[in-house]
Amino acid sequence: MNLDSLIEIVNRKLLESHNRPLNSTELLIFRGIWEYQTYGKIAEEGGYSAGYLTNVVAPELCKRLSDLTGQRVTKKNCRILLESYAAAQTVSVIQAQKYQFKGISLETSQEYSQRSFPYPNGAIPLDSLIYVERSSIEDQVYKEIRKPGALVRIKAPKEMGKTSLLLRIIDYAESQGYRTVSLNLEQTDQAILSDLNRFLRWLCANVTSQLQLEPQLDEYWDEDIGSKVSCSLYIKKYLLEQIDSPLVLALDEVNQIFEYPEVAKDFLPLLRSWYEEGKRLPIWQKLRLIIVHSTEIYVPLQLQQSPFNVGLPIKLTSFSLEQVQQLAQQYGINWTDEDEARQLMDLVGGHPSLVNIALYHLNRGEVSLPQLLEAAPTSTGVYFHHLQRHWVTLQEQPELASALATAIDSTQPIPLEPIIAYKLSSMGLIKLDNNQATPSCRLYQQYFQSKLLIK
Structure with a gap:
């Protein structure tokens, strides 16, 4: 089976499962995987940074394909699994040609708009129609990361839109010509999080990989001076001096480190020290830190050592009534007044994920608003x-x-x-x-x- 035919089948099956088809960036990665290219090569041909494709687009693509096929899809097994999956489909590829899309607009037909929205789960992709802009917050952050040595702190409970916002910050930084690295501590092994030396080496190794540089940890790591100094020297003397543009380092789910107080007591002051060094040394001004966390810090730190009382604080809150109404419109739901939005907010309080779940099911016509509200806290409700x-x-x-x-x-x-x-x-x-x-x-x-x- 050739690649174009496979893409046709994948897009058709995505639509049948109420998901959007592959966008242009996903298609770029898909074609690169098919041709056994590295992410670095794919990024070079597409004009993206390898870190952005590796850590933002590719994981989401693999997740979507895993959900579609019912098997765990990785870069290594992607081609063989999808060829097998496509071969098992009985519907003609020719009949599926009408489902080839490179984008979606609100002006598409009502029949298609009711089928075009994926189930709201996880970060909202950059090209999604259902992202609610938080313009004042986004403008603040974009302005801040242009400042030398900036530090931005984003806090909100889970599923409030932190990672969706982070995707857009990274995308903006890329558009400014900055290098970007995004690390999610939720994906880090417990054995690494519980050992400061292993954790700092993990951090440096991952940053090096996303910057597409050769790792040189052993050249800089010296047990006599300690892992914190070794880590700082590695980032300063090797990484920052190797790149000719600002580096945005985004650390998501930093609250994971709070579970390991002994490590947190050393790592969090280390972040603060890099920020402070940026006030006097030009090399550290190239580093722009973004710290994303779900909770207040509960690890005791001295005031002058905490990274949580410096930089730009951003706290994401629930959607307002106007934002709920706006999102309903983006889902193609025509509420005639504020009453429907108020009823939904009375139930879920404007919680972004819960609002999205409700609007997704209302868009599909599976349930009316009164039915949704009545069944919501039961095993038959949309929130089960x-x-x-x-x-x-x-x-x-x-x-x-x-x-x-x-x-x-x-x-x-x-x-x-x-x-x-x-x-x-x-x-x-x-x-x-x-x-x-x-x-x-x-x-x-x-x-x-x-x-x-x-x-």
Whole structure:
């Protein structure tokens, strides 16, 4: 089977499963994989940075293809798995030619618009129609990362849009000619996170790889001066001096390091030291740091060592009524007044992921708004899998379940033990105001009230 025929089948099956077809950047990677090219070669031919393709576009593409085929797709097995998958399809490729698209617009037919939106799961791709711009925040961050030695801190509970925003920051930095590296600490092995020396070597190795440089860790690593100094020298003397443009280093899910206090107590002040060095040394001014985390830091640090009280702080909040109405329009849902949006917000409080899930199902015509609202906290509702995922976490960590039950059972905001409160806040299950906790929305209150047997 030739490549074009395979792409036709993949795009058709994506559409049939209510997902968008491959966009131009995904097609670039797809063709490169087919021709057994490296990401560096693919990036060079497409005018992208290898780090952007390797760490942003390729993982999302592999995830989409894995979801489509029901098997784990990687760069190495992609061609053989998809050839096998395409061969198993019985529908004619010729009939699928009408589904070849390079982009989607809101002006497409109603029949297609009802089928064009993927299930909202994870970061929203750059070309998506359902991204709600946070213009004031984005403009702030774009302006900040143009400053020498900048540090940006982005905080919000899970599924509030942090990674979607980060994708756009990275894309903007690329458009400015900056080099970019994006690392997600959630993908790091526990054995690495629990050992400072291994973690700092992991950090340097990954930055080196994304910058497409030859690793030289052993040339700079010296146990006599320690791993922190070795790491700083490596980044300063090797990495920053090798590149001729600013480097944006984005660290996502930094809260993962909070689980390892002994490592966090050394690593977080190290980030602060790089920021401080940028105030006096031009070489460190090339580094622009972006720190993304879900919770407040609960590792004790001296004030002058914390990276969480310097730089530009960004806190993502729930959608406003206007943003919910705007997103409904982007889904092709014509609400005549504010009442429908208010009803949805009364249930989920403007939570971006929960709003997207509701609008996705309303767009498909599977359920009416009254039906959706009534069934929402039940096993037949559109939020069942989302709620079940949280319930599994609470069952695995009974101390979180007990604290959430206390918050739900109270008619007033209550104090919780700080680490427990931060973890529940990170999950998005509670809101904190001056360390006083309340359930974050009526959906969670109703669902977990029954699960936790609260009267």
